[in-house]
Amino acid sequence: MPDSSFKLSTIKSLFWKLFEQGGTAVVTLLIQVVLARLLSPDEFGMLAIMLVFVNVGNVIVQSGLNTAIIQAPDATERDYSTVFWMSLTVSAILYVAVFLASPAVADFYGMPAAVIPLRVLVLVLVVNAYNSIQEAIVARNLEFQKTFRATITAGVVSGATGVCVALAGGGIWALVLQQLVQQACKCLVLALQVPWKPSLVFDPGRAVTLFRFGWKLLASGILEQGYQSLSDLMIGKVFTSADLGYVSQGKKYPYSLGCLLDGAIQPVMLSAVSRVQDDLAYVKRLARRALKTSTFIVMPAMALFAVAAEPIVRLVLGEAWMPSVPFLQMYCFVYALLPIHTTNLQVLNGMGRSDLFLRLEVAKKAIGVAVLAFTVFVLRDLHLIVAGYMLVGIVSTFVNASPNRRVIGYAYHEQVRDILPAIALSAVAAGMAWTVSLLGLSDLVTILLQVLVMAAAYLGIAALLRVEELSYLLGTARELRMGR
Numbered sequence: 001m002p003d004s005s006f007k008l009s010t011i012k013s014l015f016w017k018l019f020e021q022g023g024t025a026v027v028t029l030l031i032q033v034v035l036a037r038l039l040s041p042d043e044f045g046m047l048a049i050m051l052v053f054v055n056v057g058n059v060i061v062q063s064g065l066n067t068a069i070i071q072a073p074d075a076t077e078r079d080y081s082t083v084f085w086m087s088l089t090v091s092a093i094l095y096v097a098v099f100l101a102s103p104a105v106a107d108f109y110g111m112p113a114a115v116i117p118l119r120v121l122v123l124v125l126v127v128n129a130y131n132s133i134q135e136a137i138v139a140r141n142l143e144f145q146k147t148f149r150a151t152i153t154a155g156v157v158s159g160a161t162g163v164c165v166a167l168a169g170g171g172i173w174a175l176v177l178q179q180l181v182q183q184a185c186k187c188l189v190l191a192l193q194v195p196w197k198p199s200l201v202f203d204p205g206r207a208v209t210l211f212r213f214g215w216k217l218l219a220s221g222i223l224e225q226g227y228q229s230l231s232d233l234m235i236g237k238v239f240t241s242a243d244l245g246y247v248s249q250g251k252k253y254p255y256s257l258g259c260l261l262d263g264a265i266q267p268v269m270l271s272a273v274s275r276v277q278d279d280l281a282y283v284k285r286l287a288r289r290a291l292k293t294s295t296f297i298v299m300p301a302m303a304l305f306a307v308a309a310e311p312i313v314r315l316v317l318g319e320a321w322m323p324s325v326p327f328l329q330m331y332c333f334v335y336a337l338l339p340i341h342t343t344n345l346q347v348l349n350g351m352g353r354s355d356l357f358l359r360l361e362v363a364k365k366a367i368g369v370a371v372l373a374f375t376v377f378v379l380r381d382l383h384l385i386v387a388g389y390m391l392v393g394i395v396s397t398f399v400n401a402s403p404n405r406r407v408i409g410y411a412y413h414e415q416v417r418d419i420l421p422a423i424a425l426s427a428v429a430a431g432m433a434w435t436v437s438l439l440g441l442s443d444l445v446t447i448l449l450q451v452l453v454m455a456a457a458y459l460g461i462a463a464l465l466r467v468e469e470l471s472y473l474l475g476t477a478r479e480l481r482m483g484r
Contacts, residue, residue, distance in 0.1 A: 031159035038166040041245030048248040052229040059221040069136040087129035150189035158182035216354035220361040250327025258335035294339035295419040296469035302336035303430035311443035429457035
């Protein structure tokens with residue numbers, strides 16, 4: 001593929017991924033706001049516990065082999081079917097295991113009403129065995145417009161289902177059915193667009209080849225999700241389900257915002273790096289561009305969200321959720337670091353270095369578990385537990401960046417130098433936006449003024465100083481328009 005054609009294709013894919021993430025975020029936000037008004041922190045805490053088992057199961061079903069298909073230069077229809085049958089078998093085993101363990105889980109956390117909802121929720125694992133192949137095919141072909149259609153449709157349908165059940169007094173079932181319908185609907189809409197159906201084919205040789213690459217990513221995914229879930233499990237046991245509900249809500253919105261912005265860039269980058277992995281200079285240029293662009297967008301968004309957190313929560317979620325404000329602000333810091341994490345890790349994935357990926361995860365999770373155990377069992381303070389995640393996030397930037405000095409010649413000090421403009425601009429603009437809160441205005445007016453001040457200060461200073469990232473984004477928009 002010619003360089004200009006490849007660049008244009010990548011840019012278009014990026015915009016489609018951004019539309020998907022953006023549309024999903026808007027729909028999800030609206031639904032979550034309505035459900036937060038209708039349901040209690042206890043019910044969201046119960047869902048957080050149940051999602052631990054679903055999320056870990058999803059990693060086992062989807063992670064590793066899915067990325068192996070995207071990264072493999074010679075993936076075929078036989079590979080797709082082979083991986084599907086492997087994933088389906090694993091999902092069925094996991095479903096049976098969770099089904100049988102549900103009473104013990106509910107008893108351990110003192111939530112007897114969670115037994116049946118948990119058994120229904122884990123059906124998501126079976127659906128995702130099929131969905132993982134669909135998304136791998138879409139990513140390989142950089143056809144993210146198909147995922148956009150499926151995700152938006154699924155968000156609307158599942159959201160409507162959840163709200164209707166909540167209004168009918170369904171309680172926890174509103175959250176459970178929303179999750180299940182969302183994945184099933186997304187899978188169905190993708191099936192209408194992706195001309196792939198599993199065949200009765202299983203190639204043991206290819207299964208071994210793909211597994212050799214994928215098992216390291218699978219292990220890494222389990223470590224990551226297990227670590228993220230461990231906090232919920234510990235908080236749910238040591239504290240109350242309402243406390244867990246506040247923490248999970250505080251984490252949810254910064255996480256969604258981070259995935260919206262950074263998550264639009266990184267999947268496209270993985271596909272792009274996989275296509276040019278033999279050209280190290282090109283890969284480094286892609287990595288630098290992804291890191292600088294993502295940070296330029298994510299950093300100010302997180303800074304603004306943290307500054308405006310109090311009026312946003314009070315206005316949108318209500319007074320009942322105000323205890324979640326400090327957690328939301330701390331998680332804004334955690335997810336502001338996403339670009340440096342994901343850029344370095346996606347480079348390793350795209351280059352086929354899943355061995356390094358796994359080593360990094362082991363090192364980071366050893367540090368993270370030690371900090372988590374200390375904050376939960378020694379300090380026993382919710383705010384210090386989340387502060388521990390902030391500390392681990394900083395340390396993890398060093399860990400994730402270290403291998404790419406050798407792999408593509410992109411050292412940590414170069415990466416810090418590349419993102420310093422966005423960090424400095426975000427700090428200055430956020431400080432200016434914070435002063436609006438001193439005026440004593442209504443929540444809605446305060447939020448609107450803070451957004452305007454932040455945007456004007458950030459973009460104005462960036463334009464005045466001729467920051468390269470802003471010029472690149474404006475130039476890319478013009479190039480995309482001309483390419484059409």
